[in-house]
Amino acid sequence: MNKNNLILYIGILIFGLAAPYIFPAFKVQLSILCILIVLAITWNIQGGEMGYNTFGNILFYGLGMYLCASVQVGMFFPLAEWTESGGEKTFVHTPAQFFQGMAAGLVVAAIVPTIVAGLIGYAILGLRGHYFAICTLGLGVAAGEISGGIEIIGAGQGFTTPPFPNVGSLEARGEFFYFLSFLVLVLTFIAVKAIYTTRFKLILNAIRDNEDKAEAMGIETMKYKIIGWMISAFFCGLAGGIMGGLVGYIDSTDVAFDGREMGVFMVLMAILGGKGTLWGPVIGATVFHIFKEGFWTFFLGWQYVALGVLIVVIVIYFPEGIMGWLREKYPERFGEVVDEADRKAQVEIK
Amino acid sequence: MDFLVFQYPMITVQACLDGILLGVLFALIAYGMALQWGVMNIINIAQGDLVILGGYIAYFMYLYGIHPAWGVIVAPIIMYFVGIAIYKLVINKVVDRDLFISILATFGISILFMQLMNFAFGADVVLANSGYGTTMLFDNNVVLPNSKIFSAFISILFAVCLVIYMKKSKLGRAIRATAQNARAAKILGVDTEKVYAATFGINAALCGVAGALISITFTIHPYMGLPYTIRSFMIVIVAGLGNLPGVAMSGMGLGVFEEFADYILGTEFRIGSVFLLLVLILVYRRFKLSRKREYLK
Numbered sequence: 001m002n003k004n005n006l007i008l009y010i011g012i013l014i015f016g017l018a019a020p021y022i023f024p025a026f027k028v029q030l031s032i033l034c035i036l037i038v039l040a041i042t043w044n045i046q047g048g049e050m051g052y053n054t055f056g057n058i059l060f061y062g063l064g065m066y067l068c069a070s071v072q073v074g075m076f077f078p079l080a081e082w083t084e085s086g087g088e089k090t091f092v093h094t095p096a097q098f099f100q101g102m103a104a105g106l107v108v109a110a111i112v113p114t115i116v117a118g119l120i121g122y123a124i125l126g127l128r129g130h131y132f133a134i135c136t137l138g139l140g141v142a143a144g145e146i147s148g149g150i151e152i153i154g155a156g157q158g159f160t161t162p163p164f165p166n167v168g169s170l171e172a173r174g175e176f177f178y179f180l181s182f183l184v185l186v187l188t189f190i191a192v193k194a195i196y197t198t199r200f201k202l203i204l205n206a207i208r209d210n211e212d213k214a215e216a217m218g219i220e221t222m223k224y225k226i227i228g229w230m231i232s233a234f235f236c237g238l239a240g241g242i243m244g245g246l247v248g249y250i251d252s253t254d255v256a257f258d259g260r261e262m263g264v265f266m267v268l269m270a271i272l273g274g275k276g277t278l279w280g281p282v283i284g285a286t287v288f289h290i291f292k293e294g295f296w297t298f299f300l301g302w303q304y305v306a307l308g309v310l311i312v313v314i315v316i317y318f319p320e321g322i323m324g325w326l327r328e329k330y331p332e333r334f335g336e337v338v339d340e341a342d343r344k345a346q347v348e349i350k
Numbered sequence: 351m352d353f354l355v356f357q358y359p360m361i362t363v364q365a366c367l368d369g370i371l372l373g374v375l376f377a378l379i380a381y382g383m384a385l386q387w388g389v390m391n392i393i394n395i396a397q398g399d400l401v402i403l404g405g406y407i408a409y410f411m412y413l414y415g416i417h418p419a420w421g422v423i424v425a426p427i428i429m430y431f432v433g434i435a436i437y438k439l440v441i442n443k444v445v446d447r448d449l450f451i452s453i454l455a456t457f458g459i460s461i462l463f464m465q466l467m468n469f470a471f472g473a474d475v476v477l478a479n480s481g482y483g484t485t486m487l488f489d490n491n492v493v494l495p496n497s498k499i500f501s502a503f504i505s506i507l508f509a510v511c512l513v514i515y516m517k518k519s520k521l522g523r524a525i526r527a528t529a530q531n532a533r534a535a536k537i538l539g540v541d542t543e544k545v546y547a548a549t550f551g552i553n554a555a556l557c558g559v560a561g562a563l564i565s566i567t568f569t570i571h572p573y574m575g576l577p578y579t580i581r582s583f584m585i586v587i588v589a590g591l592g593n594l595p596g597v598a599m600s601g602m603g604l605g606v607f608e609e610f611a612d613y614i615l616g617t618e619f620r621i622g623s624v625f626l627l628l629v630l631i632l633v634y635r636r637f638k639l640s641r642k643r644e645y646l647k
Contacts, residue, residue: 053450124629126636130393133453134583137395138628141576145622260461267454305469308462315455316443 013186020178027174031246033289034181038188038239039262040269040281042232045192047267048275049201050228051208052125056136057236058263059143060117062256064109064237065244066153069161071108072101072245083154095165102245109241110234117233121226128211137259144257159250177246184242188235189282195231196278204228208276260304264311272314274323283322360491365609367487367494373605374502375560375567377598378509379578380585382556388591389529389549390445395456396436397582398575399463400554404429404561405570406471409478412565418478421562422504426555433554437547445546460575467572477569501563508559512552513594525549529592577621584628587635 020027039061046052073082077091085091093101124135153159164173195201203224206214215221240256250256257263265288273284296303318325383397394400407428408421440459444452480497487494516522527535528545536542564570585604589596604627611623 047450053453123633124636126640127632129449130453131587131632133450134393134580135629135632138580138625138632141580142622142625142629145625146619149616149618149622264457264461271454301469302465304461304465308458308460308465311458311461312440312455315451315458316440319447319451 016182016186020175024171027171027178028246029289029293031174031178031181032243033286034178034185035239035243035246036265036269036289037282037285038181038185038235039266040273040285041188041192042235042239043266044270044275044277044281045195045204045228045232047270048277048280049196049204049208050225052225053133053267054136055133055259055263055267056139057232057266058140058257058259059120059136060113060233060236061240061243061262062140062143062147062252062258063113063116064240065250065256066147066159067112067237068102068105068109068241069159069244069250070153071105072098072162075101075104080152083152083157083159093162093165095167098162098165101162106238106241109237111237113233113237113240114230117230118226121229122222125222125225125229140257140259140263144253144259147257148252154250154252158252158255161244161248161250163248164245177242181239181242181246184235184238191231191235193278200224200227205276261307264307268311268314270321271319272321274321274325274327277321277323280321280323287322360488361613363488364492365613366606367492368498369606369609370602371494371498371502371605372568372608373602374505374598375563375601376578376581376585376604377601378505378556379560380582380589380597380601381509381512381594382553382560383579383582384586384589384591384597385525385556386549386553387586389525390441390546391449392441392445392452393449393456393583394553395453395579396460396463396575397553397557398578398580399460399467400429400433400557400575401561401564401578402467402570402572402575403432403463404558405565406467406561407558408562408565409471409476409570412478418480418562418566419500421478421565422559425558425562427558429558429561430551430555433551433557434547436554437550441550442543442546460579464572464575471572473572475569475571476565478565480566495567497567501567504563505560508556509594509598512556521545521548577624580625580628584624584631588631 019030023030039057043054043057046054046057070079072093073079073091076093076097082091120139124132124139127135147153164176203214203219203221206217206219207221207225211221244250244256247255269285269288270281271284272288273282274280292303295306299306320328379397379401383394386392386394404421404425407425408418411421411424412418436459440455441452444455480500485494485496485499486492516526524535524540524545525548527538527540528542528549532542535545561570581604585597585600588600588603604624607627608620608624612620615623
């Protein structure tokens with residue numbers, strides 16, 4: 001890591017830590033931004049590096065959300081009675097109970113989706129192309145439909161997560177969730193950055209470029225695909241757990257397994273930023289979130305229309321994303337050696 | 351657990367008949383999907399939304415006092431032009447690109463359509479009442495609405511007409527040639543661009559027919575599109591591309607499966623079971639093919 005990069009990272013870290021005090025009114029939005037970036041980064045492991053375009057990472061996100069909330073409630077109170085009472089607060093978590101529950105819930109929310117990803121991955125990562133994409137789309141929707149029929153987690157009525165306890169300050173809730181999601185974001189980024197410097201990333205890229213050849217070279221592609229998916233699931237589950245606490249209410253198809261919103265957002269953000277790059281998803285998620293919030297506020301009701309148009313436009317006109325565009329414009333900055341004569345020749349041909 | 355299906359054998363007959371009549375409709379939609387998949391190598395996620403749009407056309411005719419059965423003629427004509435418009439605006443830019451690009455682009459169209467229909471027609475579950483009455487079978491133990499029989503009949507009629515058209519007409523031959531080898535067809539003077547547009551239009555028209563029939567026999571709702579896409583995708587992968595009897599059989603099989611899932615698991619798990627079945631079929635095929643070291647292409 002050279003000096004410039006170090007300064008950049010420290011700057012971002014300081015900005016991230018100071019952000020809730022600079023923009024006190026936007027704490028929730030900033031937390032959601034962190035979660036979105038985490039989702040985009042984890043999607044990029046599949047879609048960008050491995051070439052397996054999944055719509056199914058929403059499964060782990062929703063699973064994490066339900067698990068975290070269930071553990072948080074179930075550790076101290078009977079879960080069935082809690083969901084039955086709905087919004088009425090028959091049970092109140094003390095601060096200690098809330099934080100203990102949250103911690104235990106997040107651990108479960110990270111581990112169980114990882115195991116699920118391993119099991120499902122073994123079954124479906126052998127599919128390729130269209131089949132994988134549509135299969136994962138089906139998985140996400142099926143999970144939403146099925147969890148909407150299970151009574152103990154609230155069925156179609158929804159599940160209220162424990163309200164944040166009264167710890168003195170009114171700002172505490174926003175700050176708690178912001179720093180929690182920022183922590184997860186930093187962890188995800190560091191983990192993914194570390195992974196991308198190893199041979200593992202090269203193997204993923206080999207799978208993307210030509211899986212048969214990678215296999216012929218003696219790489220056990222299945223093993224690496226599953227590990228890649230498990231890494232994604234781990235962070236998706238964590239992000240889901242935090243998001244559940246942040247939103248305060250879990251609905252099977254509109255919040256948790258929201259394939260129509262979150263499931264598409266993560267794909268779109270990664271593509272917008274530039275898939276297959278480390279910074280692409282981060283930039284894409286930030287741009288997308290700012291655009292989305294602006295648009296959602298001014299064109300209330302038309303947001304899905306805008307979303308549909310946005311998907312089509314991004315996919316058709318910017319399939320390489322922002323990073324891809326930058327790379328084309330300033331190849332030197334990406335460490336590509338550009339031959340001046342070659343470039344001139346290309347310009348002349350054009 | 352005591353299942354109604356086992357206690358009253360007549361319910362089994364009812365479910366089978368319902369499922370077959372429903373499955374014929376699924377097969378019609380799946381035929382459209384197989385057509386465009388084979389010709390353009392595109393999986394259209396918006397397929398189900400085109401179906402629902404066709405349903406709303408018939409529903410509107412019903413609202414304005416025209417018998418909704420005429421929707422079977424009007425909906426495909428309108429939907430043909432909608433299909434051509436979608437092709438010109440979006441699909442022709444993604445035809446020869448990465449497969450995922452086309453899936454995502456049609457997913458965008460699907461969301462767009464869903465929401466526009468929601469604005470235009472409201473989020474209520476509606477149906478167009480055809481007033482066809484019912485037929486009783488087996489000592490009044492099995493009830494079949496005539497509208498279902500009508501819809502199955504019309505679907506078969508359209509499918510047969512289309513098959514003959516594809517075999518005999520000039521455009522049909524061009525479409526089949528393009529499906530076999532687009533480049534060779536181009537060399538031999540087939541305007542593939544036109545063929546693609548026509549294929550997409552025909553697919554949309556088929557969706558329109560199916561939608562009009564669905565609005566008569568079942569209910570329609572702006573957000574109900576995706577399950578139809580998934581069903582037709584499932585039927586096509588089970589049957590294989592270009593296998594028409596297979597499409598018909600697996601369509602009916604899926605219809606029967608759904609009716610039984612409805613009776614045994616409960617209506618709230620109906621859509622979920624369809625999606626799970628898709629995953630199971632794909633997983634089954636993966637393990638079956640991996641024994642021969644192949645994979646789905």
